[in-house]
Amino acid sequence: MKFEHYGIGIVKGMALTFKHLFRSPITVQYPDEKLNISRRTRGNELVWFPDKCTGCGTCTKACLQGNIILATHRGEESKFIVDKFEVDTGRCIFCGLCVESCPYNALAMGVNYECAKYRRADLVMSKEKLAVSDSHKPSAYYRPQFDGQLPEQSLLLYDRDEGGQKLKFLPLSKRKRGPGA
Amino acid sequence: MPIKTEQFYLNVGPQHPSTHGVFRLRLSLDGEVVTDVEPIVGYLHRGIEKLAETRTYTQIIPLTDRLDYLASMTDNVAYCMAVEKLAGIKVPERAEYIRIIFSELMRVSSHMMAVGFYLNDCGAFFTPVLYMWREREKILDLFDMVCGQRLLYNYMRVGGVSQDLPDEFMPAIKKFVAEMPRYIGEYNQLIKQNEIFLARSKGVGILPRETAINIGASGPVLRASGVKWDIRKMDPYSIYDRFDFEIPTGEAGDCYDRYWVRMQEMTQSLRIIEQAMSQMPAKGPVCADVPQFFRPPAGETYGYIEAPKGNLGFYIVSDGSIAPYRLHIYPPTLINITALKDMVIGWKVADLIIIFGSMDVVLGEIDR
Amino acid sequence: MTLLDQFQLMLKSLGWPDWAVYLTPAIVGILIIIIFVLTVVIVFIWWERRLISRFQIRLGPNRCGPEGILQPIATAIKILLKEDIVPEKADKLIHFVAPIIVFVPILLIFAVIPFGAGAILVDLNVGIIYVIAISSISVIGIFMAAWASGNKYSYISGMRSIAQMVSYEIPVVLSLVGVALVAGSFSMLKIVEAQSIPFILLQPLGFLIFFLGSLAEMNRSPFDLLEADSEIVAGYHIEYSGMKFAMFYLGEYGVALAYSCIITTLFLSGWQGPLLPPIIWILIKVMLVFSVIVWIRSTLPRFRVDQLMAFAWKAMLPMAVINLVIIAIEVLLIPASLQWVMLILNFGFAGALILLWSKLFTLGGGRVEV
Numbered sequence: 001m002k003f004e005h006y007g008i009g010i011v012k013g014m015a016l017t018f019k020h021l022f023r024s025p026i027t028v029q030y031p032d033e034k035l036n037i038s039r040r041t042r043g044n045e046l047v048w049f050p051d052k053c054t055g056c057g058t059c060t061k062a063c064l065q066g067n068i069i070l071a072t073h074r075g076e077e078s079k080f081i082v083d084k085f086e087v088d089t090g091r092c093i094f095c096g097l098c099v100e101s102c103p104y105n106a107l108a109m110g111v112n113y114e115c116a117k118y119r120r121a122d123l124v125m126s127k128e129k130l131a132v133s134d135s136h137k138p139s140a141y142y143r144p145q146f147d148g149q150l151p152e153q154s155l156l157l158y159d160r161d162e163g164g165q166k167l168k169f170l171p172l173s174k175r176k177r178g179p180g181a
Numbered sequence: 182m183p184i185k186t187e188q189f190y191l192n193v194g195p196q197h198p199s200t201h202g203v204f205r206l207r208l209s210l211d212g213e214v215v216t217d218v219e220p221i222v223g224y225l226h227r228g229i230e231k232l233a234e235t236r237t238y239t240q241i242i243p244l245t246d247r248l249d250y251l252a253s254m255t256d257n258v259a260y261c262m263a264v265e266k267l268a269g270i271k272v273p274e275r276a277e278y279i280r281i282i283f284s285e286l287m288r289v290s291s292h293m294m295a296v297g298f299y300l301n302d303c304g305a306f307f308t309p310v311l312y313m314w315r316e317r318e319k320i321l322d323l324f325d326m327v328c329g330q331r332l333l334y335n336y337m338r339v340g341g342v343s344q345d346l347p348d349e350f351m352p353a354i355k356k357f358v359a360e361m362p363r364y365i366g367e368y369n370q371l372i373k374q375n376e377i378f379l380a381r382s383k384g385v386g387i388l389p390r391e392t393a394i395n396i397g398a399s400g401p402v403l404r405a406s407g408v409k410w411d412i413r414k415m416d417p418y419s420i421y422d423r424f425d426f427e428i429p430t431g432e433a434g435d436c437y438d439r440y441w442v443r444m445q446e447m448t449q450s451l452r453i454i455e456q457a458m459s460q461m462p463a464k465g466p467v468c469a470d471v472p473q474f475f476r477p478p479a480g481e482t483y484g485y486i487e488a489p490k491g492n493l494g495f496y497i498v499s500d501g502s503i504a505p506y507r508l509h510i511y512p513p514t515l516i517n518i519t520a521l522k523d524m525v526i527g528w529k530v531a532d533l534i535i536i537f538g539s540m541d542v543v544l545g546e547i548d549r
Numbered sequence: 550m551t552l553l554d555q556f557q558l559m560l561k562s563l564g565w566p567d568w569a570v571y572l573t574p575a576i577v578g579i580l581i582i583i584i585f586v587l588t589v590v591i592v593f594i595w596w597e598r599r600l601i602s603r604f605q606i607r608l609g610p611n612r613c614g615p616e617g618i619l620q621p622i623a624t625a626i627k628i629l630l631k632e633d634i635v636p637e638k639a640d641k642l643i644h645f646v647a648p649i650i651v652f653v654p655i656l657l658i659f660a661v662i663p664f665g666a667g668a669i670l671v672d673l674n675v676g677i678i679y680v681i682a683i684s685s686i687s688v689i690g691i692f693m694a695a696w697a698s699g700n701k702y703s704y705i706s707g708m709r710s711i712a713q714m715v716s717y718e719i720p721v722v723l724s725l726v727g728v729a730l731v732a733g734s735f736s737m738l739k740i741v742e743a744q745s746i747p748f749i750l751l752q753p754l755g756f757l758i759f760f761l762g763s764l765a766e767m768n769r770s771p772f773d774l775l776e777a778d779s780e781i782v783a784g785y786h787i788e789y790s791g792m793k794f795a796m797f798y799l800g801e802y803g804v805a806l807a808y809s810c811i812i813t814t815l816f817l818s819g820w821q822g823p824l825l826p827p828i829i830w831i832l833i834k835v836m837l838v839f840s841v842i843v844w845i846r847s848t849l850p851r852f853r854v855d856q857l858m859a860f861a862w863k864a865m866l867p868m869a870v871i872n873l874v875i876i877a878i879e880v881l882l883i884p885a886s887l888q889w890v891m892l893i894l895n896f897g898f899a900g901a902l903i904l905l906w907s908k909l910f911t912l913g914g915g916r917v918e919v
Contacts, residue, residue, distance in 0.1 A: 006903060006904060006907040007376065007903065007907070008374070009373075009374030009375045009376050009378075009379070010375055010376055010377065010848075010849065012370050012371075012374065012375075013370070013371045013372070013375050013848050013849070014844060014845070014848050014849075015370075016367060016370050016371045016848075017308065017371070017604050017844065017847055017848045018604075018844065020312075020603070020604055020605075020606055021603050021604060023606060024606075025602070025603065025606050025607045025608050026315060026318075026606055026607070027607045027608045029608070037325070038322075038325040038326050038329055039326075039347070040325075040326070040327070040328065040329040040344070040347070041325070041329045041330075042328075042329040042330050043329075058473075061473075062239075062240070062473065064236050064240035064241075064243060064244070093243060094330075095243040095335045096329070096335065097239065097240065097243070097335075100343065101473055109329065139329070141328075141329045141344075142343070142344060147347075152349070153322070153325070153326055153349075155319070155322045155323075155326075155353060156315070156318050156319045156322055157319050157322070157353055157356050157357055157360075158356075189701065191701050191702075191705075212708075213705070213708075213854065300850060303850035303851065304770065304771065304773070304849075304850040304851030305847075305848065305849060305850040306601070306770065306846060306847060307605060308604060308605050308847050308848060311605040311606060311607065312605075312606070315606060371848070375849070375850070377771055377849055377850050377851070377852060378850050380852070380853075380856055381850060381852075381853060381856075529853060529854070529855070530705065531774070531853045531854065532853065
C-alpha cells in the first residue's frame with residue numbers, strides 16, 4: 001500500500017459523508033406514514049368478481065403451482081354455478097399469470113399488503129373472502145379499467161410536496177405517537 | 182531456520198455474513214495464509230430445471246425470475262429470447278425497446294448492489310451500501326410502476342412484454358437518467374481514491390488473462406482481466422446494434438479493476454437508456470400473438486445474453502408439446518467461481534472475503 | 550490541592566475519626582466517577598447510533614422514549630435477560646474471568662482525569678504513565694477471551710489482537726512524551742494548566758499519531774479487525790452472551806469515552822474555555838472528539854492485518870521518534886514566551902513529514918508463495 005494521494009482520498013470521502021449530515025433522511029416511519037404503492041401492484045391477495053366468473057377453469061390451468069381449486073355444477077341454461085373457488089395464498093407466488101389468462105376479466109390482484117394471519121390454515125381464501133368488496137379492492141395489474149380508482153404512486157424521485165417521497169428537510173425526527181407498530 | 186507450523190481447517194460455513202447467500206468454503210489455513218480452498222455448493226438447490234419439465238413455456242417465466250434474484254429482468258429476457266429463437270417468433274419494435282430499457286436499468290441496479298456489498302465486505306460499515314440503495318430505490322420504484330413488483334418481475338413474455346408502460350413512466354425515467362451521473366460522481370468521490378480501499382483491493386486476487394479465457398469466465402470478471410468481450414457487441418442480440426456505447430476493460434484483473442469496470446458499465450448503461458428513450462416508437466403492440474398453450478416446433482436451441490453477471494444462457498430441447506423436454510441453464514457465476522482456487526491461494530483470510538465479494542456471486546444462479 | 554483534599558481537611562476540622570476522614574472522600578469520589586462513566590457511556594451509545602444514521606441518510610432509533618434516548622437501556626435489559634451460554638470446549642475459568650479483566654481497567658483510568666480546576670480523584674504525579682499502564686491490561690483480557698472460547702474464529706481474532714494492540718502502544722507512548730516535555734510534568738492537572746495554546750495546535754503531528762494509535766487501541770474502524778463483522782463474525786466475543794457480552798459491549802464504549810477524555814485533557818486543553826462552567830466544556834469537547842471517531846467509522850473501510858502492522862512499525866513509529874526529537878530540540882531552544890513560533894514550525898514539519906512518508910514507503914505484502 002502506498003499513500004498515493006497523501007491521504008487526500010480519505011479526506012474526500014469524509015467530506016462527502018459530512019455533507020450528508022445536511023440532507024434529510026429518506027426513512028418512512030411506517031405505521032405512522034404510509035406511502036402510496038404502485039397502481040399495478042401485485043399485492044398480497046387476489047380479488048374475484050363473482051358476477052363475471054363463468055367457472056371455465058382457465059385460471060386453474062394457468063397457475064404454475066396448482067393453487068386454485070374450482071368446483072362447479074351445472075345450473076339452468078347450462079351455465080356453470082361456482083360452488084367452491086379457493087386459493088391457497090400461503091403457497092401463491094403472486095405472479096399474476098391467472099389474472100392474465102382469465103378471458104372474462106373476473107380475477108384481479110388485490111391492493112392490500114397487510115394480510116398476516118396467526119394460523120397457516122387461515123391463509124386459504126374461500127370465495128367469500130376473495131369476492132370484491134370495499135375492503136378488498138382490485139389493483140390495475142393487467143386491468144387498466146381500475147387505473148382511475150387508485151391513487152398515484154409516491155416515487156422517491158419527486159419531493160414530498162409534489163406527491164413523492166423525498167423530504168426537503170427533516171429535523172431530528174418528525175413523528176406523531178401512533179398506536180405502536 | 183523456518184518455524185514449524187501446523188495447518189488448520191476453517192469452515193466458512195453456509196451461515197456467514199459475507200458469503201452472499203448460503204455458500205460453504207472449507208479452507209486450510211497456515212496462520213492467516215490460505216493454502217487450500219474447497220467450495221461446497223448446493224444449499225439453495227430448488228430443482229428449477231426439473232420443475233420446468235412439467236410447466237408450460239409461459240409458466241416457466243416466474244421460475245426463471247428466481248435464478249439471479251437480484252437481476253430478474255435479464256433472466257426473463259434470456260429465457261424468452263431462447264424460446265423465440267426456437268419457434269421463430271418476431272418481437273414487435275416497441276417491445277424490443279422496452280426490453281432494452283429494462284435490461285439496462287437492471288444492470289445499473291445489480292452493479293450498484295454488487296459494489297455496495299463489496300465495500301461492505303471491505304469494512305465500510307454500510308455507508309456505501311445505503312448511498313447506492315437510495316438510487317436503487319428509485320429504480321425499483323420504476324419497476325414497481327410498470328409491473329407491480331420490486332424484486333421478482335415476471336414481466337417479459339414469449340413474444341414481447343406483458344403490459345405497456347404507463348403514462349407517468351417516461352417523465353420519471355427522464356428525471357432519473359438526468360440525475361444519476363451526479364450520484365455516480367459522488368460514489369467515485371467516496372470510494373475511488375480512498376487509500377485504504379486501494380490498499381485492500383489493488384493487486385489483490387489477480388486473475389490473469391489466459392486463465393480467465395481458459396476457464397470460460399464472462400461478464401465484468403472477464404473484462405477486468407483485459408479481454409474485450411461483450412456479447413452485446415460481439416454477437417448482438419435484440420436491437421443492440423442500433424446503439425452507440427463502449428465496453429470498459431481493466432488491465433490487471435485485480436479486485437480494483439472489477440470494481441472499476443462495474444462503475445463504468447453503469448455510465449454506459451445510462452447512455453444506452455437515453456438513446457433508447459429517444460428512438461422508441463410512441464405507440465405499438467407490446468407482445469406478439471402467442472397462445473396460452475404454445476407448442477414450438479420440435480428441436481433444440483441455445484439462447485444467451487449478456488446479463489449483469491456474465492453470459493447467461495438457456496438450452497431448450499423441445500419435443501413439440503406444451504412443456505419443454507429439457508431446460509438447462511448456463512449460469513455465469515458458477516463458471517466464474519471455478520477460478521477461485523487460482524485467485525485465492527497464497528492470500529490471507531481477509532483477502533479471501535474481498536476476492537469473493539468482488540466476483541459478485543448470487544447463489545440462486547449457482548444452485549438453481 | 551484537589552477538591553477532595555480540601556474536603557478531607559474540612560472533615561478533619563469537624564473532628565471526625567481518622568479512618569472516616571481517610572475513607573469518606575475516596576468513596577464519594579469513586580461513586581461520582583462510576584455514575585458519571587455509566588451515564589455518559591449510555592449517552593454515547595445513543596449518540597453513536599443516531600449520528601451514524603444521519604451520515605447514512607436514515608433515522609436512528611427514535612421509538613423508545615423521546616428521540617430514542619431509552620434505547621440503550623432497552624438494549625441493556627435485553628442483554629441481561631439472555632441465557633448465558635458457555636461452549637463445551639471452552640476453558641471455563643478463563644472464559645468467566647476475561648470480561649472482568651477487559652472492563653475494570655477502563656474504570657480505573659478515570660481516576661486521573663481532571664473535570665475542572667482541582668476536580669480530580671487523585672493527582673498522581675505520574676498521571677500519564679498510569680493511564681498507559683492500566684489501559685494495557687485490557688489487552689490481556691481480550692486475548693484470554695479469544696483463546697478460551699474454543700472457537701477457530703475467535704482464535705484468529707486473538708492472534709491478531711496481540712499483534713495489533715502491542716504494536717500500537719509504542720507510537721502512542723512516544724507522542725505522549727512529547728506532550729509531557731512541553732508541559733514539563735507527567736501530572737494531568739499540570740498538563741492542562743500549561744495549555745495556554747492548546748497542544749493540538751502546538752504539536753499537530755503528535756496529535757495525529759496519538760489519535761490514530763488510540764483508534765487502534767479501541768478496536769474501532771478503520772482498525773477494527775478484531776471484530777471484523779464481515780470476516781470473522783464478531784471475533785473475540787463470538788461465544789459470549791448475556792451479562793458477559795454486556796461487559797464487552799459497555800467496555801467498548803467505555804474505552805472510547807476514556808480515550809476521548811484523555812485526548813481532551815492532553816491536547817484540547819481540558820476544562821479551559823471562556824464563558825461556560827468547566828464541566829460543560831469538558832462534555833462538549835468529549836462529544837466532539839467522539840463525533841469525529843464516529844465519523845471516521847462510518848466512512849472508511851478497514852485495514853488488513855499485515856498492512857496494519859506495517860503502518861504501525863514503518864510509518865507511525867519513525868514519525869513519532871522524529872516528532873519527539875523535534876519537540877525536544879524546540880523546548881531547549883525556544884523560550885516559553887514565544888510558543889507560537891513552535892506552532893508554525895511544527896505545522897511545517899508535520900506537512901513535510903507526511904509528504905515525505907507518502908512518497909517513500911510502501912506497506913503490506915503481496916501474495917505469499919505457498
